[in-house]
Amino acid sequence: MTRAPTRREWRVLVSALSLAIVGCVGAPTHPTRPPAAATTPASTETLAATSLPPAPAPAQAPAAESPMLDTMGFSRAGWSTDFSRRTVPLAEIQSGGPPRDGIPPIDRPMFVDPSVAAGWLAGNEPVVVYEEEGDARAYPLQILIWHEIVNDAVGGRPVTVTFCPLCNTAIVFDRRLDGVTHDFGTTGNLRRSDLVMWDRQTESWWQQITGEAIVGELAGARLIPRPAAIQSFAAFRAAFPNGRVLSRDTGNPREYGRNPYVGYDDISSSPFLYSGAADGRLRPMERVVTVSLNGDAAAYPFGHLEQRGVHHDTVGGTPIVILFQKGTSSALAASRIANSRDVGAAGVFEPAVEGRALTFRAEGDRLLDVETESEWDALGRATVGPLVGRRLRPIVHANHFWFAMAAFYPNVRVWEPR
Numbered sequence: 297m298t299r300a301p302t303r304r305e306w307r308v309l310v311s312a313l314s315l316a317i318v319g320c321v322g323a324p325t326h327p328t329r330p331p332a333a334a335t336t337p338a339s340t341e342t343l344a345a346t347s348l349p350p351a352p353a354p355a356q357a358p359a360a361e362s363p364m365l366d367t368m369g370f371s372r373a374g375w376s377t378d379f380s381r382r383t384v385p386l387a388e389i390q391s392g393g394p395p396r397d398g399i400p401p402i403d404r405p406m407f408v409d410p411s412v413a414a415g416w417l418a419g420n421e422p423v424v425v426y427e428e429e430g431d432a433r434a435y436p437l438q439i440l441i442w443h444e445i446v447n448d449a450v451g452g453r454p455v456t457v458t459f460c461p462l463c464n465t466a467i468v469f470d471r472r473l474d475g476v477t478h479d480f481g482t483t484g485n486l487r488r489s490d491l492v493m494w495d496r497q498t499e500s501w502w503q504q505i506t507g508e509a510i511v512g513e514l515a516g517a518r519l520i521p522r523p524a525a526i527q528s529f530a531a532f533r534a535a536f537p538n539g540r541v542l543s544r545d546t547g548n549p550r551e552y553g554r555n556p557y558v559g560y561d562d563i564s565s566s567p568f569l570y571s572g573a574a575d576g577r578l579r580p581m582e583r584v585v586t587v588s589l590n591g592d593a594a595a596y597p598f599g600h601l602e603q604r605g606v607h608h609d610t611v612g613g614t615p616i617v618i619l620f621q622k623g624t625s626s627a628l629a630a631s632r633i634a635n636s637r638d639v640g641a642a643g644v645f646e647p648a649v650e651g652r653a654l655t656f657r658a659e660g661d662r663l664l665d666v667e668t669e670s671e672w673d674a675l676g677r678a679t680v681g682p683l684v685g686r687r688l689r690p691i692v693h694a695n696h697f698w699f700a701m702a703a704f705y706p707n708v709r710v711w712e713p714r
Contacts, residue, residue, distance in 0.1 A: 370485045377499045381515040383508065384487065389501075392486040392569060396494070399482045400548045401445035407433065407540035410533040416544065416553065418634035419530030420625045422641070423541070424466045425675065426524040428453050432539035434532045435459075437627035439542055440466070441557070442550035444491060446542065447471065447479050455522060456480045458504050460491035461557055461628060462568060463700035464583065466526050469507050469519035488703040489570035505696070505704050523690035527641045527675060528624040535675045553633060561628040567699050575702035577710050582698040585618055585642045586708070587611045587691065593708040595701050600713050602640055605658025607711065608647060616691055617647040617656050619663050621674040642695070645676045645688035 369390035372379060379386065413436075417423075423434035428451025435446060440459040447456050456471045458480075471478045478495040480502070485492040491504040500512030507519035532539060544552050559565070563581050574580060583598040590612030601607060601620040608617050624641035627633050647654050654665040656672070663672045670681030676688035701708055 370483075375499060377494075377501060377512045379511060381513060382511040383515050384503075384510045386511070389485050389487050389492060389511075390569065392484055394482070394484040396484050397481045398484055399442070399444050401447060401481045402439075402443050402542075402546050402548075403447050403479065404547070405446050405448050406543040406545050408543045410434075410529075410537065410539060410541055413529070413541035413543075414533070417529050417541065418625075419528060419533070420623060420638065421529050421633055422526050422624050422627050423529050423532055424457055424459065424468070424524055425527050425532050425536075426450060426455070426457065426468050426522065427536070427539075428455075428522075432532075432536035434529060434536075434539060434541045436529065436542060436552075437466070437526070438553045438555075438633050439544060439546065439550075441555065441627055442552065443546065443548070444482055445480050445493065453522075456493075456519075457524075458491065458493065460504050460700075461560070462486070462489045462570075463491075463505060464561065464628065464697045465490065465505050465694055465700060466524065467504065467507070467694055468522045468524040470522055471519065473514070473517055473519065486569050488572055488700070489567050490700060490704070503704075505694075505700060521692045523692050525641070525643050525675070525690070525693070526624065526695050527643070530623065531621075531641070531673060531675055534679075535673065535677050555628060555631055555633050555636070557628050558631050559629065561626055561697070567697065570699060570703070572699075572703050574699065575706070577702075578698040580697065580699035583639060584696055584698050584701055584710075585644065585693055586696050586701050586705075587616060587644055587693045588705065588708075589614050589691075593701075593705040594711065595696075595698065595708050596642075596711045597698075598640060598642070598695075600711060601642055604713065605661075606656045606663060608656070609711070614691070615647055615653075617645055617654075617688075619643050619645065619656065619672060619674045619676065621663070622661070641674050642693075643674045643676050644691045644693040646691060647688070649678075649683060649686045649688065 368386050417436055422437045426433055431451035433450055435457050441461050445458050454471045454477045455468050457468050459466045478497050480493045480495055483492045483494045483501055493502040493504055498513040500509045500514040502509050509515050509517045565581055567580055584595040586595050592612035594611050605620055620642045622638055622640045625636040626639045630636040654667055656665050668682040670678045670683035672678050678684050678686045
């Protein structure tokens with residue numbers, strides 16, 4: 297079992313959660329019907345089809361109602377959720393502190409040009425990078441750490457951009473299911489330390505790390521993840537000079553740029569609000585690049601990737617390459633994210649361009665393909681050489697803390713360099 301947090305650690309957590317809900321009193325409540333959003337599906341699929349998970353399994357049969365339901369570690373007050381339908385034990389869900397949407401999602405995101413964002417966003421700061429049909433957007437973690445969810449439409453695709461600070465998990469999902477576009481918020485609850493979301497259309501509860509509805513009418517359904525990556529703002533700006541950056545004008549102002557979870561990602565510490573079994577193959581707070589394809593899940597420690605720069609592998613029968621570069625700061629270490637330590641960033645791709653297989657290697661800080669000696673960045677873009685301007689096709693991945701990946705994918709294999 298993971299050790300219980302010390303009294304000092306609990307004080308830090310309570311302080312962080314209190315800061316996260318500052319200003320929620322008096323904030324506008326969400327309407328029963330969602331705000332207008334673009335729902336036109338993208339005309340073509342330009343991202344890796346092989347990166348998508350298999351079709352969702354049918355919902356499990358509803359579990360029997362628990363006689364202890366009212367003594368669970370969370371409150372049902374105000375919810376119209378069907379708690380008799382669930383795919384996980386309710387006892388695994390616990391309150392994280394804030395009430396429903398006390399950490400307010402962003403429903404009407406506004407964007408600015410990278411040149412404008414550079415006035416308040418440092419080049420080393422981490423952003424979630426997502427592109428669809430030529431529409432490239434950056435979602436700074438200095439904003440997401442206070443909101444956790446952005447309901448958006450990118451390149452005509454309705455998506456929800458999510459970030460769980462306690463698991464360091466940033467995932468973008470297509471928010472359409474059976475023809476319905478769903479709008480997501482934060483329940484204020486956690487399961488295995490991971491964010492539990494809710495949708496306003498059915499009030500079902502969803503596990504952020506897996507995209508599965510775990511409680512309610514849609515229990516058993518799954519959202520489809522989209523290829524996205526945590527990269528530095530400087531890398532985004534270089535790759536997408538005409539891209540757009542999420543604005544600080546969110547309607548719920550916070551201390552953007554400040555990290556309310558100071559020191560949380562210390563490699564020697566333990567996760568908060570997590571009491572599951574510990575997988576000792578890695579330290580709980582170690583960062584890993586994770587890939588799950590066709591029932592095969594793999595984890596690649598940042599420490600190994602930093603030493604190698606490049607790693608080729610096959611996951612679920614699909615060849616992949618991981619490209620790692622320094623220059624991206626942690627969002628969870630220093631009080632000011634811009635002053636935080638460099639943890640690097642990684643991208644996962646199909647190692648081929650226009651049907652031509654490529655083999656990659658690192659030469660100092662440079663990432664090169666052996667076949668043409670073109671130079672690449674961690675966003676999968678050839679920046680110098682014969683292939684300049686070409687792009688590798690991205691594959692769905694995430695940058696979890698190890699404890700979270702192991703908790704939800706216990707059969708995950710871990711890369712150990714030989």
